[in-house]
Amino acid sequence: MGDPAPPAWMAAAARKWLEDAGAIAEDGAGAGDGRRAFNALPLFGVRVSLAERGRAVCSLRVPAHLTDADGNWHAGAIAAAVDDVCAAAIMSVEGIIKVSVHYDISYFAPAKHHEEVEMDGRVVDQKGRMTAVTTEVRKKESGELVAIGRQWMTTSRPKGYHGSKLWAVAPLGAVVALTNVWNGKDDADLYSEDGLTYVSLLVLLRVQQGYSCLTEYVVRKRPRSNQIKHTQHKHMDDAAAEAEALRLRLAAIARKWLEDPRADYAGNVTDAASQKRHALNSLVLGGARISLSEHGRVVCSFHVPPPLTDSDGTWHAGALAAAVDNMCSAVVFTVVGAPTATVHYGLSYFSPVACNEEVQLDGRVVGRKGKLTAAVVRVRKMGSGELVAIGRQWMTPAWPTKSNKSRSSL
Structure with a gap:
């Protein structure tokens, strides 16, 4: 039963x-x-x-x-x-x-x-x-x-x-x-191969679709150690500044979207007819x-x-x-x-x-x-x-x- x-x-x-x-x-x-x-x-x-x-x-x-x-x-x-x-x-x-x-x-x-x-x-x-x-x-x-x-x-x-x-x-x-999500990370490494100096700067940026950006700089003549450090720091500073600018822009768009759901991924407000x-x-x-x-x-x-x-x-x-x-x-x-x-x-x-x-x-x-x-x-x-x-x-x-x-x- x-x-x-x-x-x-x-x-x-x-x-x-x-x-x-x-x-x-x-x-x-x-x-x-x-x-x-x-x-x-x-x-x-x-x-x-x-x-x-x-x-x-x-x-x-x-x-x-x-x-x-x-x-x-x-x-x-x-x-x-x-x-x-x-x-x-x-x-x-x-x-x-x-x-x-x-x-x-x-x-x-x-x-x-x-x-x-x-x-x-x-x-x-x-x-x-x-x-x-x-x-x-x-x-x-x-x-x-x-x-x-x-x-x-x-x-x-x-x-x-x-x-x-x-x-x-x-x-x-x-x-x-x-x-x-791509977690931001700056990582630079300097190494020598076949008499050439390569400064490889790897920057994982929160870009569209989350793809990483790999930039490689090749110096034909071996620079002095102080020149190496200066070049390395300069490129790292530029990449960090670019990454920070992107972070601020994405945060601003997220704020705009919460305040007005009509805002798109670029922060623009769509036609009022779509309300x-x-x-x-x-x-x-x-x-x-x-x-x-x-x-x-x-x-x-x-x-x-x-x-x-x-x-x-x-x-x-x-x-x-x-x-x-x-x-x-x-x-x-x-x-x-x-x-x-x-x-x-x-x-x-x-x-x-x-x-x-x-x-x-x-x-x-x-x-x-x-x-x-x-x-x-x-x-x-x-x-x-x-x-x-x-x-x-x-x-x-x-x-x-x-x-x-x-x-x-x-």
């Missing part, structure tokens, strides 16, 4: 919750003042085909306002949508919306604007109050795998939560994205103040506005995830200077943030493996310093497109 089937109302509630997810702020104002506008974004136009017995299946066509600069489904939007589907799968068998403790997502292929995708969420295990759930995202026509999300969700809100309507709290949505395409980016970090933007690190702060809150008045988990993803992309750009795409993203959630509360996001590049770059973003409350969340991303060169095969453009 198998386990008894859950009451029918649970499946009906899960289906209705998914269908209504994108309609809460359909009037663009939620409750008339812009509250909860983010809820209308991740599942825009969703069609639910199944919601029962620990499983939720739905599909949608990627709308323009959920795409990135290359016309691909925004990584943050994918994460927020997957988070909702995971929550619905649990609701279909437990009758409640749980809260995420940890969420990670792996990305395999991009989905383009207007391409139809299917999300299949399933409950896979339960440990006490903790439930494990996974969601596969595939292209509807070809079946190609786009992403896989995995979550641990619980029935109790982590420390710091004082709400009473747990079932109404939107679950944690997580995403995020890493990149290929709709950047709706998600403009919303999740709207009004952010960047206090630091330098090689390998970006720090910003902002007050959580009403449109980014959930039904309980706290920072929407999906909006938090999208903001962390944007921070990872910006900080990786300061060392790469080229388009990147997220391969894997993990987010651990510790404490909720109330509407209008100020938070700080501190993003850093922490390492690289081949063409992969790792970035970490820590989110804290500005007043108390309390930890809100930690996001970790692996990023790699962006999916090839007509716009970035031969040049860099956001």
